[in-house]
Amino acid sequence: MDVIANQLFAGLSMASILLMIALGLAIIYGAMGVINLAHGEFVMLGAYVTWALQTHVGIGILPALPIVFIAVALVGLIVEKAVVQKLYHRPLDTILATWGIGIILQQLVRLGIGAESRFVKGPEILSGNTEIGPLIMSNYRIFVIFFSIAVLFVTWRLMTRTEFGMKLRAVIQNRDISECYGIESKRIFSITFAYGAGLAGIAGALITPLFSTIPTMGTGLVVDAFLVVIVGGLGSLVGSAVAAALIGEATALFSIVINDTLGRIAVLAGIILLIRFRPRGLFPTETRR
Amino acid sequence: MSSKFQFELVALVIFAVVIAFGVPAVMNYDGFELNTFARYLALAIVSMALALSWGVTGLLNLGQAATFGMGSYAMAMHLKLRASSGLPDFMSWNNVSELPLFWVPFNSLAFTLLAGLLIPAFIGGLIGIFMFRARIAGVFVAIITLAFLVAFQLLVINQQGLTGGQNGLTGLAQMTLFGWAFDPYSMGFYYLVAGCVTVALAIGVYLTHSKFGLVLRAIREDADRTRFFGYNVANYKTLVFCISAALAGWAGMLYTLVLEFASPTYMGVSFSLAIVIWCAVGGRESVIAAAFGAIVVNMLEGRLSDIFVEGWHLILGVIFVLVVMFMPRGIFGLLVEGAQKLRTVGRARPGHAVEPLSTTPLETNQER
């Protein structure tokens, strides 16, 4: 029983990391229909910016977060302006273009910083565990869980309660008519892409103390993040959150019942069935696309 | 016979002549270089198989590597059994004491050759029925096939005693057919692969330009409308998945023969994505262009990694981005446009007898 409780927490922790990575992807995909295969590399960039700030400037992870967000968002903005913007009328081609961009970013980091694994120290105040009865929870993981919920909330507010969000939703609904009303859809898309990239950067910064920081770290993450986005329903923030929680918990529980490998296979099978029977995701958005 | 069909037939003949006579001559009939080129040719088949489902029908199959791997392992299992007296070595390492039942039929070459085509086709068909009966389309096809691929690869790696796990199947015998052993570094072997590619491409060209291919393209442009015309869209899609999977299995068998081992690396996500890239660079609307794309990209990789040991991946990435931005329809698109311009100029009768380019974006195939 103790194991199950701890495992539920582990699942939640996995879910929060998945959600942080998937959120940026969900926004970019939901808003623009762009399947961003360079997303994993944005996560990687975030990790490396954190590493650089800590090693060369001496700024810890938590104060570095805003800088990481801005830095990776800027890279996202450049990528959007230089490449993605030119491909909005052929979304499938963005798969290939962003894949190429992913390779470029990965190789630039490898050539510039080196292939070896980098060390980033976790924040001192968040070290240690909190124990509630049999439940032993790492403080850092608790922090990541709450942080991801906060980011989810902020993003949701941004989409629904601000002028920018309104414009974005208008563009998603009908780009041409929105432009007739004077909304600069190009600008809206650029900002959205940059925001999504920035979120990926933050995700990268948050996972560095737990995982290893290498140029290829993003490749594996992007597949799982995609599954979350699709299961959640295209562009639905709440859907992504629920999907991340489901996948995280299912992975954690299966892996304790069977083992990590077979557990993952079982989760993938579950995802396939879910998409088959709910092809528009858990929370389909009612938009005319 | 449409002009596009003529165009592709001419391209097929040129392709066959070049790989049969041109390439060996340029390579100086050198065993190593021919083997490397035979590897590209095997990959050309799987790229072409993807063009059938993706370019022609609009189904982006990210699980292509799984069916490729099935063919590859089928062949490797046969050659492993031939190479080992009694139990294959890796099985005894994993405390497997008896040859597993599903290995036994692979003692027969005839069974292996059939299985290498039919098992992938069967699995492809199952996935097809599973998805297309529910009218799954668009990006969901990509995600389901991707999830299947990841799960399948994990399973193969996990069952180390049955599959060789992460190391794959190594230490294989050479295939012997009618008493002739295929040395993968011989001219004869090169012609076997070249012949297979030519036949596979001929099948692909025929399929795309038959009535069947026309229906497939109709499905790509508008699945609902095709359904209202009375075509069973799900069956057509399933069938093209089967054919594509069988071709991928064929490519996988050849790949094992070329490399002399089978590895789970070729059931991975990155390999599947690589196939998509080859297909896109060549031009996904034409099977020949897709095959050509596989050869060009792989040659480029080989060449670049020789010259720029450190930076070749970076250059490759830049090239992909440039290709996507400035050659949206791949090398094929470039050629077709060029040919049309030439023809227009030659006839000096603008606007006449030129088959318009398909300008419909390929992405509008979302079923509603």
Next chain:
Amino acid sequence: MKRRDFLGGMGAVGTAGMLSTPALLASSGRALAQGADIPVGLLFSLTGAVAVVESTLHDAALMAIEEINASGGIHGRQLRPIIEDPASDPATYANRARRLMIRDKCVSVFGSYTSASRQAVLPVTEQRNNLYWYPTLYEGRECSRNVMYGGAVPNQQQDDLIPWAIENFGPRFFMIGNNYVYPKEENNYCKTLLAKYGGEVVNEEYVPLGHSDFSSVINRIRAEKPDVIFATVVGDSDVAFARQYHAAELDPSQMPVVSLTRSEVEVKAIGGEAAAGHFSSAPYFMGHGTPENEKFVEAYKSRYGGDQVTHFVSEAAYFQVYQFKAALEKVDPANITPQTIRDAAVGLTLNAPQGEVLIDENLHTHLWPKIGQWKTDGQAEVLVESKERIAPRPYAAYEGQTCTGEGLVKA
């Protein structure tokens, strides 16, 4: 940007023309022309997933080659390193190995880290009767006459370690490894030792390569409360495991991780604080106090940067080049072939950074096993050092099978 020295053109098939067919199809058994450079292949991935480790092996081997060249070469001839990047892809390893052995006429190829890549190269080097110098510790399930194994096999890493761990921490072992042949074989051997010394396995678990979230594993460790975590997790998986183990505040003095794969490279990425207190068993640690090692570490740092580390695989990658040199010096310069080099190498001793190593007739290497405890500065303190050089016993877990100078002998 390094440029392959012999490549002239960029044409798609340009270089093929300069070779004639018979030269290529014949085996590489011919002797090299006298007086010319001696071509050797370097086959380490510089890109892709395993580049993290293999690039350091590449650096160490290349350094040894250039040191040898700077001191006048062998028989007055320079070594000519031919560098290939197999990009972490098994097919490319096999393909490039073949090219090095056939087209470039290398008399030896140094390369690779993972079992999968070695197995891909193995048929090539055997068919061509060439010599492949493999610096990595491995599962000890091979007995090829064409591979020089420079790393430890299970008996060399475990014979001292297991009784020591049982004595100091207790008999209950929790095995965690990546899901492939190496961890499984090490665990097989470990089980035979546990049976001998009265230990037991409380759990045996394998995670996929590249696995990065170890929460479930850690929860299971918490529930089982074993005495020793016996780890064969490799690469960035190990980095993630160590960090999360530390974050979970599991105490190394109660439940230490005893690893066969964790070296200075991994510890550098893990961070000294998280790695401190845990143990590794290896024939070499960076802080080892021999003059050979001081020279090696200093040369490595001055060449590749002061923050670089050496480790037990890069050490082997380095000393294997010197073994190659020593063997070559015994060979008649008119008759340099992979076979003569191999025959000259058997029985050869060399003062390596870890101590004096010897090449066994089974082509594995006699090494000096050590048990080290990691400190916060990222270095290991050697607690136990083998009193004698330990002979390699491949197939040690399998009774009646021995690897000898004639190949594998089954009783």
